[in-house]
Amino acid sequence: MSTRMSPSDSPVTAPHSPFPPSRPGYWVALIIGVILAVLGLSLVAFGASALAFQNYQRDGEYASTDLSTVQSTGHAIVGPPFNVNLSGMSGPGVPAVADLASFRIEATSMLPDQEVFIGIGESSRVSEYLAGVPHSEVRDVAYGGARQWPGSRAWNVDAVDRFPDGHATPATPADQDFWEVSASGSGTQEISWDLASGDWLLVIMNADATRPVWVEGSVGVRSDLAARDLGPLGTGLLLAGLVSLALGVLLLLIGATGLGRNLAAATAPPVRRGPYPARLDADLSQAPSRWLWLVKWLLAIPHFFVLALLGVSVLFTTIAAGVGILFTGRYPKSWFFFTVGVLRWSWRVGFYSYSALATDRYPPFTLASTDYPADFRVDYPERLSRGLVLVKWWLLAIPHYLIVGLFTGGTMVAWSYAAPAGMGRMSASVSVLGLLVLFIAVVLLVTGRHHRGMADFALGINRWVYRVNTYALLLRDEYPPLRLDQGAQEPAETQLADRRERST
Missing domain, CATH: 2.60.120.380 (Jelly Rolls)
Incomplete structure (x- = not known):
């Protein structure tokens, strides 16, 4: 199937000012903060487990x-x-x-x-x-x-x-x-x-x-030894963990604030052109090579490490932002744009690797929008509901979690095999999106072309996932549409109006 560029293939990006360089100190604070926060959580878990185990040992x-x-x-x-x-x-x-x-x-x-x-x-x-x-x-x-x-x-x-x-x-x-x-x-x-x-x-x-x-x-x-000695050990680990966690979260939030402030300064005013204020765009005009996808998992490893670090950061900034929304009704702007930047980075890596397999251009190491053929943007909300912050990320989002789980969650496949020591069992987890990208890879390997229909479907699944992420991470109050909008670009308002008119 041909992948020649058409007007709808080109990503729509709003003009924005040049991205100001981030101070290295913000990244250093973020990295040290994540390390201390994870260490603190581990120490708290070990300390609590030690105290719980000691409690089990009471009275023999x-x-x-x-x-x-x-x-x-x-x-x-x-x-x-x-x-x-x-x-x-x-x-x-x-x-x-x-x-x-x-x-x-x-x-x-x-x-x-x-x-x-x-x-x-x-x-x-x-x-x-x-x-x-x-x-x-x-x-x-x-x-x-x-x-x-x-x-x-x-x-x-x-x-x-x-x-x-x-x-x-x-x-x-x-x-x-x-x-x-x-x-x-x-x-x-x-x-x-x-x-x-x-x-x-x-x-x-x-x-x-x-x-x-x-x-x-x-x-x-x-263990009589545990009953005697685990109490002081558990208390020490718990206190050390709480101190490490508090210091780590503080440094992490300082780093995220600095990085997000730069992003906010470089972000253009919102241009609403789709059904949801979170927009996932892509450019499918260039077909990937036949063979590079075989090693992209290896080439993307540096990004996976960075995204793991940023994912921990987003967890803490979202919790802190939720507290802020609960009392002020506003999402702190620097943390908002930092979280959107992390989602954007994640989408670029997924577009390059095994969420879409749609380009051979290596993703840039930046939170900001660039000329990369995949982008993700969310309009900043001036006000958010204080009450929704308590329920939307878990209760209201359950229907979406179920649907997204059907697309991206693994279906277990198990089989048995004979071995000298007896019968063994093996299992594998396969998702709809994973199978779809695998089919894209096979077609690419055989024909050298990107199958547009399957690519549009994969992008539709990813768009749904990122809309749900936007809602669950408290970035917007608008409920994500229960609709699979396929294709490289968000449907324009005129297309949606025509679709509604045809349906009535």
């Missing part, structure tokens, strides 16, 4: 996971192997091993009238005991697809079947003499185990060694 209590159900069609459920090496953990001034950590495992059979067995034994002896016996091995414990601290209410236990076709039946587990600690009986069974050197395995079975095994259980941990 264990910090435990919530109950999780585990099933096996075999004769046993075997926990992941764990190695403990306590060499050098004895002597004057060294805490007792029992002070370091003690674990508690609880399990209740979900099968009627079925007694349950729990035991911890040396790996070699347990493996010999279960040789050729169908059982399940726990490979991972996760929450929502990611590892989490105890306390979550949706833990998932990932178990892999071993010897599913085996026919061996194990002897009654309670009769074995290799268990370091064990418990067997009806109802909820519990074992407590202090750390000890060696290779260990946790085993849960029916007390009579029958199959299947279906239990509900939890794991807890406590």
